[in-house]
Amino acid sequence: MPEADSTPTKNYFEDVPVQDQGFFLKGAASLDWGMKNRLSRIFRPSSGRTVMLAVDHGYFQGPTTGLERLDLAIPPLLPHADALMATRGAIRSTVTPATDKPVVVRASGGPSVLRELSDERLAMSIEDAVRLNASALAVQVFIGSENETQSIKNLTTLVDQGHQVGIPVMAVVAVGKDMVRDARYFRLATRMMAELGAQIVKCYYVAEGFGSVVASCPVPIVVAGGKKLPELEALQMTANCVAEGALGVDMGRNIFQSDKPAAMIQAVSAIVHEGASVEDAYALYRDGVA
Numbered sequence: 001m002p003e004a005d006s007t008p009t010k011n012y013f014e015d016v017p018v019q020d021q022g023f024f025l026k027g028a029a030s031l032d033w034g035m036k037n038r039l040s041r042i043f044r045p046s047s048g049r050t051v052m053l054a055v056d057h058g059y060f061q062g063p064t065t066g067l068e069r070l071d072l073a074i075p076p077l078l079p080h081a082d083a084l085m086a087t088r089g090a091i092r093s094t095v096t097p098a099t100d101k102p103v104v105v106r107a108s109g110g111p112s113v114l115r116e117l118s119d120e121r122l123a124m125s126i127e128d129a130v131r132l133n134a135s136a137l138a139v140q141v142f143i144g145s146e147n148e149t150q151s152i153k154n155l156t157t158l159v160d161q162g163h164q165v166g167i168p169v170m171a172v173v174a175v176g177k178d179m180v181r182d183a184r185y186f187r188l189a190t191r192m193m194a195e196l197g198a199q200i201v202k203c204y205y206v207a208e209g210f211g212s213v214v215a216s217c218p219v220p221i222v223v224a225g226g227k228k229l230p231e232l233e234a235l236q237m238t239a240n241c242v243a244e245g246a247l248g249v250d251m252g253r254n255i256f257q258s259d260k261p262a263a264m265i266q267a268v269s270a271i272v273h274e275g276a277s278v279e280d281a282y283a284l285y286r287d288g289v290a
Contacts, residue, residue: 012215014245024048026247027219028199034166038135039199041102042083043220043247047273050222053081053265054137054252055090056106060117066256070094073256080265085250088124088132102135104170105249108154118145118174122154126161136200137162139255143189145174159197171198172224183209190217202250205241214245225251231258231267235281238271247253248272263288 021029024045028036045051055074059065069072071094075141078084078101085104086095095103109115109123129137139158142151158170162169171193175181183206194217203213205223214221223241225234234254241249251268258264267285270276276284 012212014211014215018218025220027194031168031199032163032166035162035168035199038102038166039168041135042104042200044082044273045141048247049242049272050082050248050250051080051265051269051272052083052085052104052222052248052250053077053248053254053255054085054225056086057252059087059106059109059123060112062112064253066253066261067079068139070117073261076262077255080262080269082248082269083135085138085252088128091132103132104136104138105129105132105134107137107158108139108151116147118142118147119149119167120147120151120154126158126165126167126254129162129167130165132166136168136170138172140172140174141189141193142174143192144185146250149202152192155193155198162199168199169197169201170222171196173201173203175204182206182216183213186210186213187216190221193217205237205246207240210241210246211244220247222246222248222250225249228253228257231264231285232278232282235267235271235278235285238268239278239281242272258285260285260288260290262290 018026023038024027025043028039044182070090083102085106087106091103107124108120110120111117135159139155141155142148159169173189181204186203193201193271200220202222202224202225223246238249255261255265263285267281270281270284
């Protein structure tokens with residue numbers, strides 16, 4: 001087994017764009033038609049980016065502030081999202097089947113906030129993903145945790161199953177409370193997930209070195225919104241991450257916990273898809289309706 005790479009500096013060629021190889025989405029040129037079609041529903045071909053609305057928090061922490069009533073929280077926001085990330089239970093009980101929005105279905109789970117969160121397993125079958133017409137499946141991966149190997153097994157199993165039916169997999173970087181959130185960690189985690197087969201990787205934004213995280217990951221990165229921030233800060237983070245190469249956001253609390261959730265998701269979308277300035281996007285939020 002090779003020794004750990006301890007080279008202090010590396011060249012990530014952040015200024016060299018990735019060739020599209022005949023398909024607009026990074027790293028997807030060799031995928032099957034059905035998988036590309038599903039990815040084209042999540043990521044707008046016109047901009048190459050996405051604004052996902054994440055509402056899957058209840059799968060491990062129960063009713064979350066802002067999501068106490070899924071049937072009241074989700075429908076007003078769905079028209080403004082490119083995709084909805086949710087559990088199969090939330091989708092079946094709350095989202096109308098007449099929606100034209102793609103769904104990214106949470107496929108892993110197990111422990112609650114009362115236990116060790118990294119001890120997840122796959123929590124749905126690929127057959128049920130097909131029944132839900134999922135455009136992608138999401139699995140949490142805990143690099144550096146005591147259950148790292150099991151979570152990687154969850155990922156690789158789901159990737160294999162996804163290839164059988166043409167459904168892409170989004171690997172979600174889970175950062176334990178005792179882990180350092182820095183570019184070095186995210187380079188490790190995102191690269192591992194991409195090389196193990198994930199077609200999309202979701203991770204957090206870091207102010208220092210995020211461009212190297214994106215450059216060293218051969219598939220699209222979307223940024224998690226994370227904890228609730230003041231709206232102006234959340235919009236600035238959105239602008240920063242797309243400027244440094246992320247292909248969008250998968251945002252939850254910074255939207256549904258906002259005083260004006262519908263206005264906030266439209267402001268985020270204006271930055272991601274239209275290149276709006278943070279100031280203009282904030283004005284859109286400030287002057288918008290709840």
